[in-house]
Amino acid sequence: MSAGFQRNLDVERVKALLRTMVAIRAFEEEALAAQKEGLVKGAIHPSIGQEAVAAGVCGELRRDDVLLSTHRGHGHTLAKGADPFAMMAELMGRAPGTSQGKGGSMHIADFSVGMLGANGVVAANIGIAAGAAHAIKLLGGDRIVCCIFGDGAVNRGPFLEGLNWAAVYRLPVLFVCEDNGYAATTRTRELTAGPGPLARARALGIEGEVVDGNDVLAVSEATRALVAAVRSGAGPRFLHCLTYRLAGHTGADAGTYRPAEEVEARWKRCPIARARALLEAAGVAAAELDALEAGARGEIARVAAAARAAPWPDPALAWTDVQDLGAAVRAEG
């Protein structure tokens, strides 16, 4: 980082990004702790170490823009502006959850902030994102769609079909490949042919960039430029973010398939520590940053405590919102 760049650093912007990242980290640490206590019953896929992608990308979206996410979607959803209490309650299967406890972690969604769902199926969100963008084209307006998927998704058919579709109809979509290096527990590069995700996008005429996905400001800057192009009607764009999953694939995965030195080295590039170092280098006092982090963590701790105390859903809710015609009816008694 050059001294000149540091002098021009937009301190408030980086502070806001840092706060979002810390909130995401705290949220997932609370969720993992709650899972260990048996309060989160289902699988959760932590994005610890990948927070710069969520904060950097989603921070450049408007509230009325549309976001499609993955099974590893807590960070994206929080950064899009979803209510952390409703999200934590959903993870715990409680009534005030984002989906009334019907979806859990892998189906987190908050349509009030344009977050149209995490997805339990890898790459399935890509075609849905193209469809949301197709609808925006039909309906008019300058909203855009952002679709975040992992590196594993580029080997599924919907990646080809969805990107081709978005390019052919010149749809307002930003595709973001959040590349943490592992497709579940397998090193992605060992099973992925060719020079990588962006080359595949370019083969379909979709331009884009590769960024250091652990540098929140770089992610934010790249996203800003690509979002402007997409919003101007230039068609889809592609952002490839290189990051690393510091936690396991799920809460239950110790990640033993990765050498300890690899993980240790990656912790030194933790996006939160790097954003903090950037701010300190720009002259922000450590005490101020401590207070900022404590504020973000405190809010998540309050939310988690409230979720633990939240009521269970009425069992009758299992029978609602299936379909209007022909819905199963709960037997009396």
Add this chain to the structure above:
Amino acid sequence: MAEMSYLEAGALALREAMRADPRVWALGEDLGRGGVFGQYKGLQAEFGPERIVDTPISEAAIMAVATGAAMLGTRPVVEMRFADFALCAIDELVNQAAKARYMFGGQTRVPLVVREPTGRWRSSAAQHSQSLEAWYVHVPGLVVLAPATPADNRALLRAAIACDDPVVHFEHKNLWPLVGEVPDEPEPAPIGKARRVREGADLTLVTWSATVHEAVRAAELLAREGIGTDLFDLRSLWPWDREAVLASAARTGRLLVAHEAVQVGGFGAEIAATVAEELGVPVARIGAPRLPVPYSPPLEAELEVDAERIARAARRLLDRPVRRRAVSA
């Protein structure tokens, strides 16, 4: 009242819906040229390529795009070309479209219609001939329709487009040229209501789609032998008209279900089981043997659920002695 074909009735339904609601649009392969069977003929000229959308051969993307576009408030009509090809889009329909309303806790609706040309047709062999309606009936969240007449194709497709949940609409390829009377106004709220095709006192016969026409001929054969058939065209497989079928089976005391799909695990099993559970009357099914559909006509004929086979199944059912149920208390 106008005379038109089953194919024209489908086009009429889509045209009426698109004229009435600008949010309705259709997407699929070759629609601009009228669709593979001509069922979209003239529609792109009237509504333009933005609303009658020619797509790549990307069934998964077609279904996923329709899902995403429906979640944003449009009402897409998906053309799958052949029901067999819809299997390329099963994740998109079953895991995504059918589940979105529920797993997101009612935050969204997915008002899309999937048109699936179904059934055996002109030596089309194993990948262009299947009747897979039972698969979809099994999936919570979906409505499943299978009209047998021009009037019902128009009325049910209109109702499907008006429905706020995903609908799978099976149009039988052998029925495209079938001509019949179509009322000026479509029947209101036809989903979930069976059509009583013929009244009779001796057995209840339930069927749908192209097999309805074989069942009509079977009922005529049986009538010559003095056997009265209470014949129902189910039309709507989910929801299905339990009340009409149970009331009839209670009157006649026998139920036969006939369908073109493979009998094993077919939707006939659900109807037969329901009637047996509720009424305890003798039930029987006739469907195709569990074989892939072959190409050559004499081989394909082995699978036919035609009038003669339906009549034979009816006679067997009527010959079966009624065993008294053990009644407790």
